[in-house]
Amino acid sequence: MTTLQDALKLVPAGLRDPLIEEFNQALDEYRAADWEKVGLKAGKFCEIAYCVCAGHATGGYASSPSKPGNFPQACRDLEQHNGAKGRSLCMQVPKVLAALYELRNNRAIGHVSAEVSPNHMDAELFLRGMKWVMGEFVRNFSQLPLNDSHAVVEAVTARTFHMVWASGDLRRVLEPAKTASDKVMILLYAEGKPVPVPQLQTWVEYKNGTDFKRKVIRALHKKAWVQYDEKSGFVQILPPGQAHVEKSGLLVSVI
Incomplete structure (x- = not known):
């Protein structure tokens, strides 16, 4: 069975392994209907995914994930590389990451509020966004046969049911x-x-x-x-x- 590990072999293990781990944990939290934890995992996922995009854009991957000081600006800075490195990982994925990160940091996740909790609907967006980003990573990094790469993308983006x-x-x-x-x-x-x-x-x-x-x-x-x-x-x-x-x-x- 072809896995995400197989499809993302070009991504250094120091980034690939924690990226997949956070993604899988977010899936587990979603299945358990723990919406707040899905948001927490989404934040960490975005930070690691940014490092993958930055490594692709600059040609130098970090050995381990790190959080940029200004996440939105760091994502925008990757746009300058889109000519040589392509729009997907330099513009499109970073824009999605910035949007997910903004939602993660400035909504009800982790905070007490008198308003109707948006955690469930936000978790739905977080999960779909993370799945889309992983699909883009597979499309850009996979060296597997086309049918195998397509199967991984389909598996990643398939609907997840909460338990x-x-x-x-x-x-x-x-x-x-x-x-x-x-x-x-x-x-x-x-x-x-x-x-x-x-x-x-x-x-x-x-x-x-x-x-x-x-x-x-x-x-x-x-x-x-x-x-x-x-x-x-x-x-x-x-x-x-x-x-x-x-x-x-x-x-x-x-x-």
Whole structure:
């Protein structure tokens, strides 16, 4: 199977690897319906993607990502190279990056506001923008056969489904085939805060409360994937549990 790593071999590993990592993490946060984290990942993605564009424009790639002091101006400065290096990575991609970066830094992401939260609709734009930028990188850097490059672009730009449906206090994992334990991990990952056991049981649609605590919650606690406080009745995800969700493919939907 041809991957982004294969398609972006011309990009130095010091930039390619963190770029793909931030992109994949943004996909995971989107699938978990954690809109704010999608925005946070988008900001880091833009900084790395700028370094890729700058390296292409100047012919000298940085060994690792760095944040320009004035991001919008740095993106505009790349326009002077469009004659020799092409419009895509010197003008078009930097303009998209600057727009995403502006939205990331000057909206509700990471801030408290009395207005209707724009995090979800912004996350939709962030994800589509990041996908488009990755597609452009594949188009410009890939040395794979044309059909393979096209397949990577199609895979990158394909629609991504979020895994958790939310409405008020209700939550539902949109993948019925997942086990109860998997659903609990996905829900706790998406919530990012302690959740009462009865609420988790309702969300997972597990009929027997005693069995739910014994077979699901306590089993996950024993693995150190969650912390179950029996006195308060709350459960929260632990760092090993977060890593499990991110690396095990739990957030990948087959819809």
